[in-house]
Amino acid sequence: MALPLLPTTLVGSYPQPDWLVDKKVLLGAGPPRVRMREVWRVAEPYLAEAQDDAARLAIRDMERAGLDILTDGEVRRESYFNHFATSLEGIDLDHPGEVKSRLGTMTLVPRVVGPIRRARPVELEAARFLRANTDRATKITVPGPFTMTMLALNQHYPDDRSMAMAYADAVNAELKDLKAAGIDVLQIDEPYLSPNADRARDFALEAIDRALHGVAGPTAIHLCMGYSYVVKKKPTGYAFLPELARCNAAQISIEAAEPKLDLAVLRDLPGKSVMVGVLDLSDMAVETPDTIASRIETALKVLPAERLIVAPDCGLKYLPRDVAFGKMSAMVAGARQVRARL
Numbered sequence: 001m002a003l004p005l006l007p008t009t010l011v012g013s014y015p016q017p018d019w020l021v022d023k024k025v026l027l028g029a030g031p032p033r034v035r036m037r038e039v040w041r042v043a044e045p046y047l048a049e050a051q052d053d054a055a056r057l058a059i060r061d062m063e064r065a066g067l068d069i070l071t072d073g074e075v076r077r078e079s080y081f082n083h084f085a086t087s088l089e090g091i092d093l094d095h096p097g098e099v100k101s102r103l104g105t106m107t108l109v110p111r112v113v114g115p116i117r118r119a120r121p122v123e124l125e126a127a128r129f130l131r132a133n134t135d136r137a138t139k140i141t142v143p144g145p146f147t148m149t150m151l152a153l154n155q156h157y158p159d160d161r162s163m164a165m166a167y168a169d170a171v172n173a174e175l176k177d178l179k180a181a182g183i184d185v186l187q188i189d190e191p192y193l194s195p196n197a198d199r200a201r202d203f204a205l206e207a208i209d210r211a212l213h214g215v216a217g218p219t220a221i222h223l224c225m226g227y228s229y230v231v232k233k234k235p236t237g238y239a240f241l242p243e244l245a246r247c248n249a250a251q252i253s254i255e256a257a258e259p260k261l262d263l264a265v266l267r268d269l270p271g272k273s274v275m276v277g278v279l280d281l282s283d284m285a286v287e288t289p290d291t292i293a294s295r296i297e298t299a300l301k302v303l304p305a306e307r308l309i310v311a312p313d314c315g316l317k318y319l320p321r322d323v324a325f326g327k328m329s330a331m332v333a334g335a336r337q338v339r340a341r342l
Contacts, residue, residue: 013315014073097153118170144188168210191224197239220251228282242268277313286326292334
């Protein structure tokens with residue numbers, strides 16, 4: 001994987017076309033934890049072909065913008081979470097449970113009624129499609145074991161730690177298949193670490209390392225403060241960040257632009273590469289390349305360029321497509337400005 005200094009990438013998602021999903025339905029609720037089939041505009045017999053076409057569009061947009069590490073835009077998913085989480089055995093899909101979300105509201109989640117197992121690969125065909133449709137470096141994401149544990153109703157395991165280890169085994173098997181398919185970077189999404197820091201300190205690192213065990217690098221963990229359309233007021237720091245210096249992931253992905261994060265916290269992650277968020281996704285105005293360059297320069301005051309990866313704060317899924325493309329293009333241009341100076 002030959003990459004330039006300050007490589008650019010997405011956290012994972014890219015906006016799905018309006019002809020593929022009903023944006024009003026999608027935006028009418030938080031990211032779904034159980035299935036939300038009503039979001040798709042295309043009938044089932046034609047859906048897979050339509051998703052392939054949407055993935056091609058996303059990949060071409062990323063190439064046109066100049067990204068160094070591409071995803072498939074996660075266009076086949078109703079959310080970053082539910083496509084994988086609802087594909088596992090041990091889940092009662094017909095009778096979901098309820099738990100509190102990070103906002104304190106009740107949300108429908110998978111109800112675990114038996115042993116959690118990955119009966120088949122979930123993202124493997126999407127990974128093969130991505131690999132076949134670009135010659136650039138690639139990345140695929142899956143939800144992490146701690147976040148899936150926090151967003152499940154446990155009616156089988158003796159405790160949450162036991163359930164998290166079962167989720168970790170399912171993630172581990174998935175990551176190994178994705179690596180075998182030629183994917184360069186494998187990322188697990190763990191947005192529920194910081195809001196549940198006390199519980200995370202009990203077993204999250206153990207679950208994460210179990211999920212990453214034996215997986216060839218580079219691997220990454222994404223820490224999200226919540227999509228901007230859901231979480232209107234972001235915290236200004238992470239409650240669970242220094243602990244991740246001890247995990248086996250090579251890269252840590254953080255929000256920085258919207259919460260105006262004090263990047264001195266990057267010193268808490270010695271030895272890690274960091275995906276620093278430089279796109280404020282709460283603002284529909286497209287940043288200028290100069291603004292992006294300034295945010296990168298701020299990060300370089302505490303992190304050497306060799307350990308800095310340039311990314312959005314979070315997934316672009318909920319942005320208008322033109323705004324997402326504009327922000328992504330500005331991000332690449334800003335990174336190239338700084339790269340040229342270096």
